[in-house]
Amino acid sequence: MTPLTRAELGALGEQLAVEHLRSLGLRVLDRNWRCRYGELDVIAADDRACVAVFVEVKTRTSDRFGGVEQAVTPQKVRRLRRLAGLWLAAQEVSWSxxxxxxxxxRIGRGSPPQISHLSGVG
Structure with missing residues (x-):
């Protein structure tokens, strides 16, 4: 079996993340939403609490470059907030x-994928 390209690995990780979010009862509203300032990986809704959830997906094959906590810097959180604001401005629904x-x-060779979920990072 040939190794996955970065794009294929990212797409697989995102699909696994979406399945994880759905298993938690979230409804996926959008994927790979793009504007001139960047991209939001997954936008979901927690309908029970009327919460819009903007999800950054990080797919790794190892922890060589740090875990999920290290992958999302304060600068990245600011960018995600800006993108979330732009997405929200284009919606007719208001969120509480x-x-x-x-x-x-984390997708490793020969082991099942491991999913970690950090809620409310910014």
């Missing part, structure tokens, strides 16, 4: 709360 989460997907 907004949250930014990070889902880390």
């Amino acid at each position: 709360q907004v949250r930014i989460d990070v889902v880390g997907v």
Whole structure:
């Protein structure tokens, strides 16, 4: 079996993250939303609490470059907030709360994928 390209690895990680979010009862509203300032990986809704959840997905094959906590810097959180604001401005629905989460997907050879979920990072 040939190794996955970075794009394939990212797409697989994102799909696993979406399945994880759905298993928690979240409804996926959008994926790979883009504007001139960047991209939001997954936008989901927690309908029970009327919360819009903006999810950054980090897919890794090892922890060589640090874990999920190290992958989302304060600068990255500021960028995600800006993008979330732009997405929200284009919506007709109003949300009582907004949250930014990070889902880390670690895909190792021969072992099942490991998912970590940090809720409310910014």
